Amino acid sequence: MTQDRSLGRWLWTGVRNIASGVSDNLDTAFNEQRIRLAVTGLSRSGKTVFITSMIQNLIALGQGRDTLPLVTRRLDSNGRSRLRRVTIDPAGVQTIPYFDFQTKLQALARADASWPPRTEDLSEISITLEIEREGLGQKLGARRVRMDILDYPGEWLLDLPLLDLSHAAWSEDTLERLRTPDMLPQTGKFLEFVRGLSPDGPVDEATVRRGHALYKETLSALRNSFGLRYLQPGRFLCPGPFGDAPFLWFFPMAGTDGPLPHGSIGRLLLDRFETYKREIRANFFDTYFKSFDRQIMLVDVLGCLYAGKLAFDDTAAAIHDLAVVLRDGWGSWARGRRPEGWLSDLPWPLSLSVNAASYVVSTLARNKPVDRVAFVATKADHVPELDRQALKSLLSHLAKSAAGAIEADRAKVSYHVAASIRSTEDVTLQIDGRPMRAVQGVLTPGGRARPFSPGQIPAAEIPDYFWDAAYFELPDFLPPRINPRGNEGIRHLALDEVLDAVIGDLL
Numbered sequence: 375m376t377q378d379r380s381l382g383r384w385l386w387t388g389v390r391n392i393a394s395g396v397s398d399n400l401d402t403a404f405n406e407q408r409i410r411l412a413v414t415g416l417s418r419s420g421k422t423v424f425i426t427s428m429i430q431n432l433i434a435l436g437q438g439r440d441t442l443p444l445v446t447r448r449l450d451s452n453g454r455s456r457l458r459r460v461t462i463d464p465a466g467v468q469t470i471p472y473f474d475f476q477t478k479l480q481a482l483a484r485a486d487a488s489w490p491p492r493t494e495d496l497s498e499i500s501i502t503l504e505i506e507r508e509g510l511g512q513k514l515g516a517r518r519v520r521m522d523i524l525d526y527p528g529e530w531l532l533d534l535p536l537l538d539l540s541h542a543a544w545s546e547d548t549l550e551r552l553r554t555p556d557m558l559p560q561t562g563k564f565l566e567f568v569r570g571l572s573p574d575g576p577v578d579e580a581t582v583r584r585g586h587a588l589y590k591e592t593l594s595a596l597r598n599s600f601g602l603r604y605l606q607p608g609r610f611l612c613p614g615p616f617g618d619a620p621f622l623w624f625f626p627m628a629g630t631d632g633p634l635p636h637g638s639i640g641r642l643l644l645d646r647f648e649t650y651k652r653e654i655r656a657n658f659f660d661t662y663f664k665s666f667d668r669q670i671m672l673v674d675v676l677g678c679l680y681a682g683k684l685a686f687d688d689t690a691a692a693i694h695d696l697a698v699v700l701r702d703g704w705g706s707w708a709r710g711r712r713p714e715g716w717l718s719d720l721p722w723p724l725s726l727s728v729n730a731a732s733y734v735v736s737t738l739a740r741n742k743p744v745d746r747v748a749f750v751a752t753k754a755d756h757v758p759e760l761d762r763q764a765l766k767s768l769l770s771h772l773a774k775s776a777a778g779a780i781e782a783d784r785a786k787v788s789y790h791v792a793a794s795i796r797s798t799e800d801v802t803l804q805i806d807g808r809p810m811r812a813v814q815g816v817l818t819p820g821g822r823a824r825p826f827s828p829g830q831i832p833a834a835e836i837p838d839y840f841w842d843a844a845y846f847e848l849p850d851f852l853p854p855r856i857n858p859r860g861n862e863g864i865r866h867l868a869l870d871e872v873l874d875a876v877i878g879d880l881l
């Protein structure tokens with residue numbers, strides 16, 4: 375009898391669990407829309423700051439603050455917001471590190487508020503917006519829009535064009551680029567070293583390590599001296615969990631396409647290069663970058679404009695390739711190749727990478743295309759309001775060829791000028807009795823606000839004489855201190871416009 379009863383209870387519990395499992399699934403299918411949002415950009419373009427500000431402003435919006443006016447308008451129903459709440463989803467059992475939102479927020483709330491450090495590894499966060507349905511749908515209760523957002527070091531993205539290159543092809547491309555006359559002061563030492571080596575020569579581990587170290591120093595020097603970003607392999611500048619594993623100890627060298635004896639330097643470099651490709655493909659691209667629904671492409675237009683022509687062209691090439699390749703996971707690279715004559719005066723040949731990488735497309739599954747792509751010129755608080763239109767035109771010029779390819783696939787493309795955390799005020803200065811537009815912000819903790827004018831921003835084609843002016847780095851204004859509870863949101867410029875363009879249709 376007791377046995378019968380416990381069997382009955384066991385069966386009943388089983389039925390109940392199954393039923394609740396089914397209803398959970400039904401609830402998810404019916405009430406939840408899940409999207410993967412790609413916040414993409416080269417290193418220092420502003421990804422981490424953007425994600426932090428976006429989440430905090432959405433949370434504050436969910437608490438009734440009008441932090442994102444255009445989104446508020448979208449959610450308005452006869453003067454009442456349909457947004458019930460915005461929550462960060464618990465970490466659950468996810469295998470990727472969690473995007474540590476709270477720590478970033480706390481750093482902004484301290485008396486000496488500071489920007490987040492460079493991102494060193496991949497992390498993910500999911501947020502859920504609970505929204506009431508409109509009209510007759512109201513009776514069905516609230517629905518949920520869940521967004522999965524990935525943060526990662528910008529350098530890693532640039533390994534994408536490497537994936538289907540042989541060591542020989544990559545070396546040819548890279549060495550030619552390093553021979554660009556303006557770069558020789560930074561690249562000469564490595565070029566001389568590699569000229570003295572023969573790919574057939576026997577491996578001497580100390581020499582290979584030295585070559586690797588010299589090549590890494592060269593990449594860092596190009597990044598620091600010219601503000602270049604299209605530097606490969608990305609893990610040489612930001613190794614992440616691979617640390618300094620031996621398969622990373624390679625460098626470009628001519629002549630690795632012929633037969634190479636076992637135990638030769640060329641064979642070792644080639645083997646390490648192939649292992650590198652396999653590792654990053656399996657551990658990063660295949661795993662995390664396969665499919666996105668919406669894409670936000672952040673571009674530090676101002677930073678590269680004032681870093682000079684090399685940096686500007688380098689960014690233009692990189693955003694073209696990234697925007698196109700990420701549009702539908704991977705599947706568009708081939709179709710989106712840069713048209714003939716596009717930026718024909720680029721200082722190095724990229725066609726080799728682009729052509730070879732098109733092969734990658736045919737070997738990887740095509741995913742659902744991205745339906746919306748927003749290009750955003752970040753850190754626009756360095757520019758007075760009246761000059762932001764020129765910045766927007768410049769961004770659309772820079773992204774023109776990428777956008778053309780994306781639009782051909784019927785994705786909606788938009789352009790924006792934004793600051794995720796507005797750190798300046800607009801001011802008018804008097805220079806020789808004439809008014810001049812500027813912004814001002816604080817550069818050192820406890821210091822006074824200093825004015826800054828970026829000068830005239832070219833709105834499209836950049837005239838040659840523009841590059842004659844001295845190059846400079848944008849001032850790094852400190853972020854304003856935010857309310858320690860963070861519930862007032864974070865001051866921004868046009869973040870609501872970006873969100874409205876990218877997810878407005880889901881609200």
Ligand SMILES: Nc1nc2c(ncn2[C@@H]2O[C@H](COP(=O)(O)OP(=O)(O)OP(=O)(O)O)[C@@H](O)[C@H]2O)c(=O)[nH]1
Nearest residue numbers: 417418419420421422423489493527528793794795
């Ligand atoms: N004034 C201003 N500066 C910004 C803004 N957003 C980013 N910055 C500056 O840009 C720097 C880089 O921003 P991050 O968000 O860390 O850039 P990232 O793309 O995550 O960079 P990686 O992690 O290196 O790939 C910050 O440390 C700030 O100095 C902004 O809205 N306004």
Ligand SMILES: [Mg+2]
Nearest residue numbers: 421422492493
């Ligand atoms: Mg970052």
